[in-house]
Amino acid sequence: MISPALSSQSAVRCSVGPNGTAYLWKHFFWQQMFNGLTLGAVYGLIAIGYTMVYGIIGMINFAHGEVYMISAYLCAIGLALLSFFGVSSFPLLIFGTLVFTLVFTGVYGWVNHPG
Numbered sequence: 001m002i003s004p005a006l007s008s009q010s011a012v013r014c015s016v017g018p019n020g021t022a023y024l025w026k027h028f029f030w031q032q033m034f035n036g037l038t039l040g041a042v043y044g045l046i047a048i049g050y051t052m053v054y055g056i057i058g059m060i061n062f063a064h065g066e067v068y069m070i071s072a073y074l075c076a077i078g079l080a081l082l083s084f085f086g087v088s089s090f091p092l093l094i095f096g097t098l099v100f101t102l103v104f105t106g107v108y109g110w111v112n113h114p115g
Contacts, residue, residue, distance in 0.1 A: 074100070
């Protein structure tokens, strides 16, 4: 049996599985297509970063990957903290990441170059 929420979507074709669950194949396909393009764009950015570093200094700097890893962990922790406080907003997470980056960069510059 298809739930009323799923049956109201006439543009998406649903097939019913053996245990009564509805599969939204078209929605699943486009979601996976978006996921693949997003992951490919992230891989492309990392590759461009490695290429630029290698082109400038002539050697591979593997610390470049650590920056992406730490950023991903900080975003995951920030999203978990926002969810813990009842705020589940991805744009707020992006804005918080921007503010944190600006504050961290300012403090880092102030500590290393006080004058």
